[in-house]
Amino acid sequence: MFYRTSGQFKTSYTADMALFPVRQDAILLAVILAFAWVILPLTASEFAFQTLLIPILIYSLAAMGLNILTGYAGQLSLGTAAFMGVGAYACYKLVTIMPWMNPVVAILMSGVFSAGVGVAFGIPSLRIKGFYLAIATLAAQFFLVWLFEKWAWLYNYNASGAIQVPTLEMFGVTVAGPTASSHVQYYVVLGIVTLMTILCINLTRGTLGRTWKATRDMDIAAELIGINLMKSKLTAFAISSYIVGVAGALFVFMWRGAAEPNLFDIPLSFRILFIAIIGGLGSVLGNYLGAILIVGLPVILNTLPETFGLPISSATVEHLNIMIVGALIVFFLIIEPHGLARLWALIREKLVIWPFPH
Amino acid sequence: MDFLNSLLVQPFADMFAAPDFLMQVLWEGLVSGILYALIALGFVLIFRSSRIFNFAQGIMVVFAALTLVGFHEMGVPAWISVILSLGVMFVLAVSIERVVLRPLVGQPDIILFMATIGITLFLIGFGELIFGGENKIMITEELGIPTGEFIFEPFGGFLLLEQKDVTAVVVAAVLVIALLAFLNKTRMGRAIRALGDDHQAALSVGISLQTIWVLVWFIAGIIALVTGIAWGARAGVSFALEVIAYKALPVLMLGGLESITGAIIGGLMIGLMEKLFEIYWGQPLLGGNTETWFAFVLALIVLLFRPQGLFGERIIERV
Numbered sequence: 001m002f003y004r005t006s007g008q009f010k011t012s013y014t015a016d017m018a019l020f021p022v023r024q025d026a027i028l029l030a031v032i033l034a035f036a037w038v039i040l041p042l043t044a045s046e047f048a049f050q051t052l053l054i055p056i057l058i059y060s061l062a063a064m065g066l067n068i069l070t071g072y073a074g075q076l077s078l079g080t081a082a083f084m085g086v087g088a089y090a091c092y093k094l095v096t097i098m099p100w101m102n103p104v105v106a107i108l109m110s111g112v113f114s115a116g117v118g119v120a121f122g123i124p125s126l127r128i129k130g131f132y133l134a135i136a137t138l139a140a141q142f143f144l145v146w147l148f149e150k151w152a153w154l155y156n157y158n159a160s161g162a163i164q165v166p167t168l169e170m171f172g173v174t175v176a177g178p179t180a181s182s183h184v185q186y187y188v189v190l191g192i193v194t195l196m197t198i199l200c201i202n203l204t205r206g207t208l209g210r211t212w213k214a215t216r217d218m219d220i221a222a223e224l225i226g227i228n229l230m231k232s233k234l235t236a237f238a239i240s241s242y243i244v245g246v247a248g249a250l251f252v253f254m255w256r257g258a259a260e261p262n263l264f265d266i267p268l269s270f271r272i273l274f275i276a277i278i279g280g281l282g283s284v285l286g287n288y289l290g291a292i293l294i295v296g297l298p299v300i301l302n303t304l305p306e307t308f309g310l311p312i313s314s315a316t317v318e319h320l321n322i323m324i325v326g327a328l329i330v331f332f333l334i335i336e337p338h339g340l341a342r343l344w345a346l347i348r349e350k351l352v353i354w355p356f357p358h
Numbered sequence: 359m360d361f362l363n364s365l366l367v368q369p370f371a372d373m374f375a376a377p378d379f380l381m382q383v384l385w386e387g388l389v390s391g392i393l394y395a396l397i398a399l400g401f402v403l404i405f406r407s408s409r410i411f412n413f414a415q416g417i418m419v420v421f422a423a424l425t426l427v428g429f430h431e432m433g434v435p436a437w438i439s440v441i442l443s444l445g446v447m448f449v450l451a452v453s454i455e456r457v458v459l460r461p462l463v464g465q466p467d468i469i470l471f472m473a474t475i476g477i478t479l480f481l482i483g484f485g486e487l488i489f490g491g492e493n494k495i496m497i498t499e500e501l502g503i504p505t506g507e508f509i510f511e512p513f514g515g516f517l518l519l520e521q522k523d524v525t526a527v528v529v530a531a532v533l534v535i536a537l538l539a540f541l542n543k544t545r546m547g548r549a550i551r552a553l554g555d556d557h558q559a560a561l562s563v564g565i566s567l568q569t570i571w572v573l574v575w576f577i578a579g580i581i582a583l584v585t586g587i588a589w590g591a592r593a594g595v596s597f598a599l600e601v602i603a604y605k606a607l608p609v610l611m612l613g614g615l616e617s618i619t620g621a622i623i624g625g626l627m628i629g630l631m632e633k634l635f636e637i638y639w640g641q642p643l644l645g646g647n648t649e650t651w652f653a654f655v656l657a658l659i660v661l662l663f664r665p666q667g668l669f670g671e672r673i674i675e676r677v
Contacts, residue, residue: 076468124658127665130467131411131615135607136661139654142604150645266604270475277472316487323483329476334461337469 003351019201036190041183049182050255051299057186057193058250060291063275064200064284065243070273071281072204073236074216075125079137080272082144083241084248085264086114089154091249092163096156103168103175104188107253111245117144118241125233129219141266148261162260165253176253185254192250196243201284203239212236213282278332280339289340293332297325369638378517383637384630389523389592390605391629392530396585397606398613398621399534400578405615406554407574409467410459413474416603417481418579422447423496423586423595424489430497439497440583447579455571463567482597496590503591526588533584534622537577541618550574554616601650608657613669620669628653 003024010016020026044053066080091110095101121140128136148154155163167177174180175188203209214222215232223229252259271294279290301321336343373380397415404412425446429439458473504521541547552560553570561567589599609628613620632652640648660668 070468124662128661129665131471132611132661132665132667134411134471135611135654136658138604138607139651139658142651142654146647146651150647273472274475277468281468319483319487321483323480323487326476326479326481326483329479330458330473333465333469333473333476334458337462337465 002354003348005352017205019205033194041186046182049186052296054182054186054189054255056288056291056295057189058247058255059272059275059295060287061193061196061250062244062247062272063279063287063290064196065240065245065247066272067276067279067281067283067287068200068204068212068243069236069240070276071283072209072216073212073233073240074219075122075233075236076130076134077137077240078134078266078269078273079121079140079144080244081264081266081268082141083114083118083244084251084268085144085148085259085261086117086241087111087245087248088252088259088264089148089163090114090245091253092165093154095166095168099166103170103253104192107192107246107249110249111242114245114248115238115242118237118244119234122234122237122241125237126230138266141269145261145264148264162258163252164258165256168253178257189250189254192246196246197284200243204284208235216282274329278329278339280341283339283341285344286339286341289344293340294325297328364643365639368642372638381517383633385517385519385523387630387633388626389527389629390633391626392527393585393589393602393625394605394609394629395622395625396530396533396581396588397603398609398625399537399618400581400585401606401610402613402615402618402621403537403550403574403581404578407550407570408459408553409470409557410474411467411471411615412578413471414477414481415578415582416600416606417478417485417597418447418450418582419586419589419603420595420597420599421450421481421485422579422583423590423599424485424494426583426587427494427497427590427595428489436497443583444580447583448576451572451575451579454575455568459571460568482600486597493594493596494590496587496595503587522588522591526591529584529588533581537581538618546570546573605653608653611657611661611667614667617667617669620667624668628656631656 003022005022005024008021008023010021015021020029040053062080062084065083066077069075069077087110090113091106094106094109095103098106117140121137124136125133149161152161155161158164165176165178167179168175173184175184204212211222211227211232212235214225214227215229215236219229222232248264252263256263275287275290275294277290278286278293279288280286298321301324302317305317332340397419400415400418401412404410404415422443426439426443429442430436434442454477458477459470462470462473503525507521508519508524510517510519539547541551549560549565549570550573552563552565553567586595586599589602593599605628606625609621609624611624612627613622613624632649635652636647636649640652
């Protein structure tokens, strides 16, 4: 009833392949966008901005980058956090070397550096496959984090070894640094994430996306029908690392405010992999659903004991959190191995014919 | 020129100038190599029999060691704690098979891999909840492991071997031989190898998947406990031990995911080479702490020439 498609006729192939073949999808998206752009910023508290809205957007962007590589092109990567680090450090160097630079431009440029590093570490994927490649990407993970620590030029020879976000202005408004307001940061993040999402949706629908999917499904067969595997895999690495790098720059500049090398250690990589897999590999929507779950869950779990007045120490809550997240990952994998996006697709199918069963 | 000298000449000159120190470095490398090999062995067993890339192996090491120390802290005698810990590992194997693996049979590899990461997180949270996050001391003496030192004086120098490391090497060797005998000589062992070779064929001749999976995870648990004792005796027991689990991954790449010999030789190679590189190249040239990534980069380079690892099965691809 809510999703009835009757009366929506398509008379051409183009119309059938349009971004929104069903009108209700477009309406739903418009509602979500209105929420994200207008209603949430008006109503959210400072706490909600800092613990939910901004991190969810940034994590979904990072997961989207990983999803292009793992979900669309089928190359399992465990080094996402390191590429986020490359983006963050590149952005830091850009704004300290060229302080007059527009911060948004700096953030978008920093992705270029992580794309370069991504391609370099993607070259082994031409010969190595599957889990061997996954372990090979760990080489990037450990090597880059070590480099962030040892190469003092990257953090401008600070005594602390960490990078501190300087105060940055754009058109007279402070967008980064300790004095920036959450509203401004939220809008910057939302703007970039929206832009990247549009880019990703269209990339994955187009020729490049189909090339990736063919590579993922069976690379030898793809090669036989004339797909250049090298081009396909390396573009996936480049675009994925670009998005992940931008997410890393946002992560530090718009949210954390400072970063140490170990911030980009392997738990962050796994966190993003969880988001991509629980959300659904090979789906753009899934990244958002996964990020809402993985970021939102610990926040909810942390507030639960207080609301029920249970006397549990914060360390215990922390341990319980890890345990519950682990159990939930297994639980979600068992109920729907294809992720939350698939769950939504099933619900949508039901809604199309609701209230009838068939 | 100066750089080339410190890269190509100086390290070897140092090695020859102090052969006793070189031997000490090699020994340290050998000991950690053996422990990497043990962890990798747990991976290989599970991978061979179920195609599951078990990320939880490293955390099982920590969990087993913590359980052992935890039981002993409750006042249980050392050797009974060992038996109880083995019991806990068995319960863990059964519950993982029942709760996690059975519902996920036939799913793509990456899903099972993620599930083992879920198990990892669960065990970390569970372990910290029960045993606390602080570093604990392994009950070395209570288990009757000698803690003295052997001191040799080769080439008029000085070489120190800790007795607990010697014990670890001996125990590891015995464990590996026992495991190989089990896999090659017993019915159960043959069933495990059959499952590894061809799942469907093994099922059709009546090998029970469930029993074998529990068995394999239990063996992995035993290996984890031994590794946990050996490593805990060197560095104490805490979740920081988790990092050694990551070291087992390049070992797997080098040795191949299916090969038991590969795991052992790969482990020894990585242990030796990363120590040598750290002492003679890493610390003087790169500012040290290269052990975190050297093994991975080495494995990556080897893999570029042999994509299935040094001892892995040849990859045959069909469309």
